[in-house]
Amino acid sequence: MRPKVMEEVESLRGINSVKIKEAHEEGKKIVGMYCVFSPSEIALAADAISVTLCGTSQDPIEEAEKTLPRNLCPLIKSSYGFAVTDKCPYFYFSDVLLAETTCDGKKKMYELMGEIKPMHIMNLPQTANDEDSLEFWEKEMVKFKNFLENQFSLEITDEKLSDAIKLMNRERKALRELHSLNSHKPAPLSGMDMMLAQWLKGFNVDKEAGISIIEKLIQETKDNVSKGLFAFDESAPRILLTGTPIGVGSEKVLRALEEAGASVVALENCTGYKGLDVLVDESKDPITALAEKYLSTPCSCMTDNNGRLDLIGRLCEEYKVDGVVDLTWQACHTYNIESYTVKKYVQEQLKLPFMQVETDYSDSDTGQVKVRAEAFVETLKI
């Protein structure tokens, strides 16, 4: 059964787009970000609001293709399309943008986007395993801090940073607890609802209010579990979804899997669990602690990215997973190439069925995605 609080969660979309306007009118500074590598704590410590920017819908892609090549990942095209069409309220009200040099497509797109609004680009190391990487990334944290101090004419103190770190850790802990509720068999929440609750966090203008809604959702879901009310019955095959990020507008593979009768119990992606796994160490120097946390993100832009395999392995065990689906966007080289490594790991080490689905945001392959989803669920059921 769907928790009633989910309606409140859904209404956050409307509420937040009004709140961001109000915040702007009150003179609050707004920092727009895209990526799970973005240290929102530094923006919060500058008394600014940090928000995730839109990039999960097909709508603005046609407009983006006037400038960008068609053969580019839909996430990059959508993000840029929202920026040039002013259809994303969070982009519209952002005072400054934060970007990172993750994949080549994003990096080059940001050069164009930076012409629209003031943008700071953090230079992300290409590996997390090298000793120098952490030191380098720490310096990047300081540069971003300096950028905001200059832009907003203020000082970001260690005390403010520590407070922001504590707040974001609380948000992570709440979302992590929510995610872990689906380790129960059968799962109390559908993967679609879990995705929604996790994805919407990025748009929360008021972080405290966002945390308290998640806590209410946890409570109601726990009550449902104790009453024996679940989203699926025990026979539904349990799937871990990994790969590229998803949100409203780009959830078609998740939807197809659940419509085919699967229960998507774990979301090992940037919009799901990936950013929640590691907290920021509150006992360390704030900048060092932030650098350590964000550098540990197991992203396909990094070489190697074995941390992703470890995380998939852990989640498969903890969530009693029956099969793994790797979603990759068309023309996303890093995820598409890495899918081979993930497939080998899942099939040979974890001994679990695996399927890769490569697609984009459009509806043009709905039939084919449906066949793949149904066939995969059939192989898990027999």
Added chain:
Amino acid sequence: MHYIGIDIGSTAAKVTVFDNEKIMDNFTLPTGWSSVETSRIIKNRLEDSGIEVEKSKVVATGYGRISVPYAEKTITEISCHGEGVKYLLGEDVTIVDIGGQDTKIITLENGRVTDFIMNDKCAAGTGKFLELMANTLGVDIKELTDMALEGRDISITSMCTVFAESEVISLIGQGTDRSSISRGIINSITGRVNSLLHKQVRKDKVFLTGGLCEMESFILLLSQKVGVKVETHKLARYAGSIGAAILAGNLE
């Protein structure tokens, strides 16, 4: 008791009827423009031959599977092909199914589908591609595959059917002979199948299903590309509908 499997693909609809344990009939007809209409024609034809469809167990598969109102259940063509090949061959193989609108590679282990892969959303490397290219050359598919055996080993590199057609037209313009162009067309399909095969745990045996399994020249060229003798069966075209009928038998 009759168990009926109906496989409505993008190009052809295949029907298999089991009378208890034994195959009683297989027939095929073009899908046409409406799967609903096709499923109605199938029902009439079954009833004309004395089969009480309403009292039989029916499973529908293929892209038109949802357009068969009298089917008790729909199952994807992946599972049905696996089941059908298990019936026809009785051993674990890697199945290559070249369909009208997509190509699938399916791994059978202990008689079960354990892995599958489909080409991405594009007609390259599918039956539809072959049909369009045959039209461009003014021959039918059988003639195209036979000509390909005689041709030079050229390649058509475009990944997209529309661009591949332009490529073929420019080859015609350069005066390339039809056999070599045909070879290039077949090479682009067998090459695509070969690369899909490498992404999968591959069994020693490769088994071809779908309409092309009746083209000997094609099987020869595919075997050369893949590096093993590709096997097939006279009923391989019906693998999907046979599998669906068998799964209909499991419904009770």
